[in-house]
Amino acid sequence: MVxxxxxFIAIAALASAACCPRADAVxxxxxxxxxxxxATPVKxxxxxxxxxxxxxxxxxxxxxxxxRWAYDxxxxxxxxxxxxxPSVGTADSVNVEALLxxxxxxxxxxxxxxxxxxxxxxxxLAVISVYPESLDELYAILDMCGTLFQKEERAAEIKLLMRxxxxxxxxxxxxxxxxxxxxxxxxxxxxxTVSGGVGLQQDxxxxxxxxxxxxxxxAKHPEVSMESIVAWNPDVIFIWGNARYGPKDILAGSRWKAxxxxxxxxxxxxxxxxxxxxxxxxxxxxxxxxxxxxYFDRGALEDMARQSRQRCFGVPFDGFAFD
Numbered sequence: 001m002v003x004x005x006x007x008f009i010a011i012a013a014l015a016s017a018a019c020c021p022r023a024d025a026v027x028x029x030x031x032x033x034x035x036x037x038x039a040t041p042v043k044x045x046x047x048x049x050x051x052x053x054x055x056x057x058x059x060x061x062x063x064x065x066x067x068r069w070a071y072d073x074x075x076x077x078x079x080x081x082x083x084x085x086p087s088v089g090t091a092d093s094v095n096v097e098a099l100l101x102x103x104x105x106x107x108x109x110x111x112x113x114x115x116x117x118x119x120x121x122x123x124x125l126a127v128i129s130v131y132p133e134s135l136d137e138l139y140a141i142l143d144m145c146g147t148l149f150q151k152e153e154r155a156a157e158i159k160l161l162m163r164x165x166x167x168x169x170x171x172x173x174x175x176x177x178x179x180x181x182x183x184x185x186x187x188x189x190x191x192x193t194v195s196g197g198v199g200l201q202q203d204x205x206x207x208x209x210x211x212x213x214x215x216x217x218x219a220k221h222p223e224v225s226m227e228s229i230v231a232w233n234p235d236v237i238f239i240w241g242n243a244r245y246g247p248k249d250i251l252a253g254s255r256w257k258a259x260x261x262x263x264x265x266x267x268x269x270x271x272x273x274x275x276x277x278x279x280x281x282x283x284x285x286x287x288x289x290x291x292x293x294x295y296f297d298r299g300a301l302e303d304m305a306r307q308s309r310q311r312c313f314g315v316p317f318d319g320f321a322f323d
Contacts, residue, residue: 048094052276057154065104106127166207174209185229207284279309
């Protein structure tokens, strides 16, 4: 609850009576606890993070700069307007000169590099740092963006859609007998960097009725030993979509032969969908199918993913296949 509160949005001078004019500024408390007052709706913004929310809120006219990685997004690369927006580097390595030349009213970046945000603030920029570590925090970020861009109704609509999708998944997963629940391990940039008990992946594993053997580690991306992975003996392994290795590397590794997921060929590389947008529900649907094909209906899941993608992003379902 403490972290969720960190994303709470206080609307400055917001009148309670319907006849009063709406406030033209909001005070946002970011992931670091810093309060930033922003004039709304934001007119010029640089997205170093959360860039997949651009089509969700249809704020193309407000975007003046992007993280270089945004151009690789499975969600965004189908939008022609991406070609019109310049890159300002990445959240880890910002081209400060290019960013300042864009005169943004706001920069949205990741909180895991606080020194970057502090540097940009010293340059006179308004900066919001975010890093959702749960579905609830992602919902709070949707609320924040809805307020910043005066798209509150759209934020409510998307949250409702996501919650309905998650509820349907959870209801179906509840039918899986306890003794049939599988251990699912999520691997990050290295095969021995796993998803612990903190983060969105933990929420997704729970949502589909699976167990995270690394869940007792209260960290997002803990480094663990190969001996620990063998001892956990996961039934299914998922690899982060942007990792520079894939299932073949794991399946061919001699040290992995003792792991059940490897012996049974149940090692999958996730689609390169962002964890920080409504696309996360598509990831959950895909994970459910890969983990429990005997319990989840593929056609129903694909239909849910198709509808969700269309309603959230306004584009057809073609980001990944349930193969």
